[in-house]
Amino acid sequence: MNKILAVLAFFCGSIMFGQTSITGTVTDSSTEEPLPGVNIRVVGTSIGASTDFDGKFSMKVSEEVPFEIEITFVGYQSQTIEITADDEQMEITLTENETSLDEVVVSASRTPESIRESPVTIERIGIKELKSSTSPSFYDGLENLKGVDLNRGSLTFNSINTRGFATFSNTRFVQLVDGMDTASPALNFVIGNLVGVNELDLQSVEIIPGAASALYGANAFNGILFMTTRNPFDNQGVSSYVKTGLTMQKAAGDGAYYDIAVRYGHAFNDKFAIKATVSYLKGTDWYANDQSQYSNANTAVGEPDEVLPFRSSPAHDGINIYGDELSLGALGLDLKKLAQLGEATGAIPAGVSALVPADNVSRTGYLEQAFTDYNAESIKYDASFHYRPNGDDLEIILNTRGGYGSTIYQGTNRYNIKNFLIQQHKIEVRNKNFFVRGYMTTEDAGDSYDMLFTGLNIAKYGAQDWFGEYLEGYLNAALGGANNDQAHAQARIFADSNELTTPKPGSPLFKELFDGIVSDGDLTTGSKFIDKTSMYVGEGNYNFAHLLDDKWDLQVGGSYRQYSLNSQGTIFTDYDGPIKYGEYGIYAQAIKKLMDDRLKLQASIRYDKNEFYDGNFSPRASVTFAVDEARNHNLRTSFQTGFRYPTTQDLFIGLDASRAILVGSSPANLDRDLPNTDLTGRKVYSDSYSLSSVQAFQATGNPALLESIETELVQPERIQSYDLGYRGVFGKIYVDISGYYSNYEDFISNTFVVTPNTGTTGDASGIADLISGNVTAFQTYTNSQADISSYGGSIGLNARVLDKLDLGLSYTLAKFDFDQASDPNFSAGFNTPEHKFKISLGSQNIVGNLGFNINVRWSDEYLWQSTIANAVIPQRTVGDAQINYFVPKIKSMFKMGGANLGGHEYQSAPGSPFIGSQFFVSWVFNQ
Structure with missing residues (x-):
């Protein structure tokens, strides 16, 4: 034990030997307000620190005086100051740039350059803009940049796009975090910021609209988004946030949500540093309740107040109604043919088919709310180990990050992405002249399912009896003197009233059918979304x-x-x-x-x-x-x-x-x-x-x-x-x-x-x-x-x-x-x-x-x-x-x-x- 203590004492003493202490405060030259997040670096090394919320910093370095430190902050003119004594208390003021032309970007040419030198259009936000964002999340706030569109599909899954040809499944736009493509391997598009960055760890965001394939390869086609995180050598300590609030929607009412996060960074010395972040968001997602049937491109979407239960025809197929895709037409029939089959089998009296029109009829279907609880949930984590063998700018990074959660995705159909997990693991070696990295991305769709097929396969239950009851209801109404529209309306009410053929949401039968379907990956009988790509x-x-x-x-x-x-x-x-x-x-x-x-x-x-x-x-x-x-x-x-x-x-x-x-x-x-x-x-x-x-x-x-x-x-x-x-x-x-x-x-x-x-x-x-x-x-x-x-x-x-x-x-x-x-x-x-x-x-x-x-x-x-x-x-x-x-x-x-x-x-x-x-x-x- 004494030998171990002696070794530890020697090791600690060797680290502390010859160290120079530097402390100080950095403020704005015009307002005299403290500047948090300013980078301080020893010139010629990668040793550095950053200011806290009070604009204060402190660090111990092994360099002997005199040596120089460089002070840099986005939007301000940089300074270089000579350190001539130990324990020097510094009061540093930075002057704000008169222009954004001096801001440094990396993505346009894969090398640091000022915005004035950038060969292409580029948008950038840094720590200053992140703090002033008006959006609940920094990712949502990107739509305030010029030329940037944000298509909102849910509370937690929104799609960034530039220069047109937008979709929620945007395969034309690339998103990178510290060089890693965060797209889903199976879907080939980014699921918002599900496996992105905790904003406490965000250093900067750069967006290049338009093509960038010459440097970034396939799919950097309509734009590329770069997110860079903070290095634990430069940004140490604990930071956290707590957010809470309300979502307000006519369809869903008022819903509470909260978002909490924490980041920890620590450099043990000039060779070893670690970083860990975690965030958790939970809330009620936006309801989709558009029951319209869009038949042509000139139809305008309705206002929320206009989205009322209605049917444009007996075969109405509402966009957020599922199960109404099952129709007589899909079975090669219409109402008159069904009546003629009934006559042929003796199920209905002969001759009554003359009262029945050759109309297509669909099942009533279910509103989307029947198939999801609209739970919006997101957990993001990130951990990395940084090693600088010589204490210089050569750095080895081991990084793991992941995202887990639930959201709604709209593609060919609408999908309840439930308990979805995507992970990335990276090893990277780099310095100012090169980088080599390898990483893998894996995903697991969890309990995700297709809501259209959920409704369609529930609608198949008792379908034959339902269509028979619909025909019976139509005939009773027609024989009672009802016109065609009235007969169809009464027929639907009659057919839907039988809970054995039309299970009601919340009933034991509906739950039994639902649970079986969403756990079945065969789309003829189920709706489960299986993916482990x-x-x-x-x-x-x-x-x-x-x-x-x-x-x-x-x-x-x-x-x-x-x-x-x-x-x-x-x-x-x-x-x-x-x-x-x-x-x-x-x-x-x-x-x-x-x-x-x-x-x-x-x-x-x-x-x-x-x-x-x-x-x-x-x-x-x-x-x-x-x-x-x-x-x-x-x-x-x-x-x-x-x-x-x-x-x-x-x-x-x-x-x-x-x-x-x-x-x-x-x-x-x-x-x-x-x-x-x-x-x-x-x-x-x-x-x-x-x-x-x-x-x-x-x-x-x-x-x-x-x-x-x-x-x-x-x-x-x-x-x-x-x-x-x-x-x-x-x-x-x-x-x-x-x-x-x-x-x-x-x-x-x-x-x-x-x-x-x-x-x-x-x-x-x-x-x-x-x-x-x-x-x-x-x-x-x-x-x-x-x-x-x-x-x-x-x-x-x-x-x-x-x-x-x-x-x-x-x-x-x-x-x-x-x-x-x-x-x-x-x-x-x-x-x-x-x-x-x-x-x-x-x-x-x-x-x-x-x-x-x-x-x-x-x-x-x-x-x-x-x-x-x-x-x-x-x-x-x-x-x-x-x-x-x-x-x-x-x-x-x-x-x-x-x-x-x-x-x-x-x-x-x-x-x-x-x-x-x-x-x-x-x-x-x-x-």
Whole structure:
């Protein structure tokens, strides 16, 4: 024991030997207020610290005096100070930058550069903006950035998008956290911030609208979001927050929610540091209660007050009603044919079928509320171990993070994502010149299920008796003198009154059916969403600038990615085991500065290869130029290319989505069995009728109208984009203007086809199958040959007014064009407002330690196209606000705010919930 104590004493003594203590306070030079979160670093090393809420810092370093420290903070001019004595107490003041041009970004060129030098349009928020956010979460607050759209699908799952073609399942937009792609491996899109960042650990957020494939590979197509977390060497101590508040919605009423989080970072010395964060959110999700049936793209979504129980026809199929998809028409019948069958079997008197119209009738179905408790829940955790072998900038990081929770997702159908888990594990080695990292992402769908199939399979229970009772009720009403509409209404009431054929939500029978269906992965009888897919990624980058005397910035890098699809045959055609496939990419970038660094030339190129496709080259070239010597006026222009591979679903899906069976078009998928049929993908893609021609044949009976088609297998989609921009300052006004034009090639799209089950489209056997109903509808994945382009731009103005007020104004234009005649069945799904205005006004310290911020957003109406429905989303104006008060003595900030203060509820898309108001109070503590 004495020997152990002696070793420990020697070790501790060796660490403490020769240490120099530095303490101090950092304040704003104009307001004299303390600045929390300022970085202090010993020049020439990676040793550092950051200020607390009081603006205070302290650290012990092994350097002997004299040495220098560098003080940096986003939005302020950096300082370098020489330390000449031990235990020196420092009073440091920082001067705020007159312009945002000096803010440093990394994502645009994979190397640190000021915003003025960035070759592309870029949006950034740092710690200052995070603290002043008016939204309940920083992620929701990203929609206040110019050019950024946020499509709200639930309380915890919202989708970021830029430059159009938006969906909730946004496979065109990439989201990275510390370099890791946070997309679901199976779905190929990000589930909001479910496995993102605890905002206590967030250092900065950068968003690049538009293509970025030249540096970041496939799918960095319409934009890319970078989130960087705090390093425990630089940001130590304990921080936490508690938020609570109310959600207010006409459909759901008032619901409480709360959000708590904690972060701990500690550096044991200049070699070892650890970090751990955890957060928990729980609340009631927004209800989706739109019962409308959208029959065409010109239909506008209704106001919440107008969403009342109604039926547009006896076969009404409401968008948020499930089970009404089951109809006589789907069974090859109508009400008159059902009556004639009854006459033939003697179940009803002969001759009464003359009283019955040939109407299609659907089951009544259930509101979405019957299939979910709207529990919104999210748990995020993150832990990392950091090791610097030599105490310098070489760093080894072991990191694990994960997200677990429940939310609602709207894709082909609406899904209750329940107890969903996604995890990421990473090892990374890096310094200022290179990084090498490897990570894996795994997911488990937990108890998730498809709500449409839940309703459909409950509706199958007692369906035969229900339709018989409906016919009986119709006949009784008609014989009693009721007209057709009255007879249908009375028939539905009569059929629905039998709880043995129409189980009521909450009843023992309903619960028994529900529990069995949501635990069954066979969609003919169940609705369970099974997914245990994994993704493995390795990537690296090396910058040779230090070997070239910093005359050139030359980078090379590459990545490899492998998918292992595992849905047990419920999503993909992986009936016989996981499907594995991979892709890789390599790239190079060169940057040269001329004319006293005022002119910056940049070029990059990337080569990517997926095992199913030929290799693809993605070049990018840009020029930035500072017009004046002070670099206050900066021009930029760039040519960029991008591409995206077909997603895992585009390639290997095999899913019966009720409306049609979705079948992926990977060459390796063509000979796999498809669900609920005896067909394979090869038959579907090579021997089918177009849906539009089948509809024309059914309307006219003319076989000459039938069109036999072979659907081309899906290929990678490509984009060419041209960007122009200006950044500059005029006194205290910062101006950022950008414009773009993009042209798309091989736009990935879907085609609906009808396939004869036994016959062929080339002879009478195919027509015979159509007449007898021996056909199956499929959704295939292919490329549109339409000429598609998009264009737009944005103008942003930011100014400091009356010394303390920050004013921001922005306008964004987004449009697209394509030749509909070249592909009549194609729906582009641009799904983006053409015009958007955003205004912000705030101050960090309008009076003493009191701050506030206000955000107002307006967007005009837009057409939303999706497999669920097409409809026009009305224009809307949404206002958010917050006030906050900083209490230095207890290192705390208190905030009170609200989102959608006007209370006018709105939808992002047909079928999605109407978003109400959300109010919150929070207490943030930072040691």
